[in-house]
Amino acid sequence: MNIATKYHGEIDINPAEILTFEKGIPGFAEEKKFVLLPLSEDDFFYVLQSLATEGLAFIVTNPFHFFTAYDFKLEDSVxxxxxxxxxxxxxxxxILTVQDPFEKTTANLQAPIIINSKNxxxxxxxxxxxxxxxxxxxFEKAETKG
Structure with a gap:
């Protein structure tokens, strides 16, 4: 299946890899189908690309790579x-807010994307x-010594 993407141009994706957000993403309720694409070869950064809107793509990462103590409990309804x-x-x-320079990039830990890898x-x-x-x-801030 071919899709147009924000960062990768037109690419062929496996329909089995399509993620379904039944209620959309907050602020994008009509966007229900996405695919996760690698952004970097190091498996740290990915693009969560909308299938419906070429220009809608979020840069995401596994937060545990950067925040080892990150922990939360999902509500039963989720x-x-x-x-x-x-x-x-x-x-x-x-979801990351990418900054210039990249070292100032931040992660949204209050609203993680949760995916069931089986379905x-x-x-x-x-x-x-x-x-x-x-x-x-x-990225950890360098401590200034004075």
């Missing part, structure tokens, strides 16, 4: 909505946890 049967089926991504159902979940916000720097 587990049911995504038909999750095991923790092993859960993939977690955070490709996905949802952006809003966490009700005061420890997380929408702009966590992904």
């Amino acid at each position: 587990v049911e909505e995504l038909s999750l049967e095991s923790e092993k089926d859960v993939l977690v991504y955070s 490709n159902k996905a949802k952006q979940v809003i966490l009700h946890d005061d420890n997380y916000n929408t702009k966590h720097p992904i």
Whole structure:
């Protein structure tokens, strides 16, 4: 299946890899079908590309690469909505706000993308946890010594 993408031009994707956001993504309720494409060869950064809108693509990453203590519990309603049967089926991504320079890039830890790897159902979940916000720097700040 050919699709037009924001970062990769026109590419062929496997229909089995299409992610379905049944209720869309907050702010993009009409956008229900996406595909995850590699952005870098190091498996750290990906593009969450809309199938319907060529110019709609989010840069995402596995937040555990950058935030090893990141932890949250999914509400039962989310587990049911995504038909999750095991923790092993859960993939977690955070949407990045890419900055210039790249070292200032931040991750949205308050609203992770949750994917059921078995059925490709996905949802952006809003966490009700005061420890997380929408702009966590992904690179540690160098301490200044004085």
